[in-house]
Amino acid sequence: MNSQPVDLIDRAIVEATQGGLPLVPQPYHVIAESIGVSPEVVIRRMQAMEKRGLIRRIGAVPNHYALGYSANGMTVWDVLNDHADTLGARIGALDFVTHCYRRPRRLPDWRYNLFAMVHGHDRAEVEAKAALIAEMLHPYCRAHTILYSTRILKKTGLRI
Amino acid sequence: MDDIDRNIINRLQGGFPVCERPYQAAAEQLGIDEGELLARLKHLLNNRTLTRFGPMYQIERMGGAFSLAAMRVPEADFERVAGIVNAMPEVAHNYQRQHALNMWFVMATETPDGIATAIEKIEAATGLHVINVPKEREYFVGARFQA
Secondary structure, three states: OOOOOOOOHHHHHHHHHHHOOOOOHHHHHHHHHHOOOOOHHHHHHHHHHHHOOOOEEEEEEEEOOOOOOEEEEEEEEEOOHHHHHHHHHHHHHHOOEEEEEEOOEEEOOEEOOEEEOOOOOOOHHHHHHHHHHHHOOOEEEEEEEEEEEEEEEEOOOOOO | OOOHHHHHHHHHHHHEEEEEOOHHHHHHHOOHHHHHHHHHHHHHHHOOEEEEEEEEEHHHHOOEEEEEEEEEOOHHHHHHHHHHHHOOOOOOEEEEEEEOOOEEEEEEOHHHHHHHHHHHHHHHHHHHOEOOOOOOOOOOOOOOOOO
């Protein structure tokens, strides 16, 4: 398990910032005040969490629907095991792939071990991007398909 | 949305500094002043062009367990099953997808055992088999959305 417990101060910072940073000139000072530590502690802790990878990045999170990316396809690939990690790293680095994971096969129900979420303005764009992925995976991919979402049934956001 | 907004969205999806006056530092990089960056970010959040401005956490590393699971739900039974799955606090996201496996949901629990327990509950309540595909490896993700 790739888990790394965080202490109470880190946890308080995560809770105070997971909804967003205050839009004031000194946001880290505001956070510091709300959790009762000095601004220097908040700044140092956040820099450390960034370095450890607990913070992936800090910045703007666009609403991809508002930017016109209304088609999203979960592309799934049956990639030869020995090549999955090398190829997965290459697919994840593509600028149109927002998530890329290796997952177990569940035969006979599910044969695909590589998942890449692809966003596009429409399905044709998602399919063109999936075709690029297919080229990159050739000849190590035995089958693939695209699962489009047709309805969001629940979305709460992952929060600690 | 004008060129300055587009520039903010395209260049500020990461790399926002952690320092005394981060908006001032970021604004300088964008060639605008701190007040304008703050005003534009407020506007982009208010009109929902941005969903959030701040740190994106790798929440899996904070402890807890996560998994993706899928079910093959008969169309006639879909709403009943969706009601059962959505009512579970362990289910964070749930999507209908076009495939024989037509329901896909993300579970988040405090412990790895929590995932297994949630799956057992869903199987018992729905009478359907749950296919659990937890992530084995995450690859570096380079995506940025272009405005």
